[in-house]
């Protein structure tokens with residue numbers, strides 16, 4: 001079920017590390033990178049901190065989470 005309150009709360013939290021973000025700190029990451037035919041649709045973008053955005057760079061989400069074991073479990077706890 002669509003949870004508007006949870007969605008709004010998550011829009012101020014880095015999707016990868018859970019850090020609370022101020023408006024000016026927010027960056028947006030493509031879950032499926034643009035080079036891999038990812039698009040700008042809402043379902044393909046997440047709010048994240050600059051550090052995670054730089055760390056993830058061009059990796060797709062599964063590769064990034066596999067390489068960052070800690071974030072894999074954190075990501076699961078945040079989103080599921």
Ligand SMILES: [Zn+2]
Nearest residue numbers: 014017049052
């Ligand atoms: Zn982060």
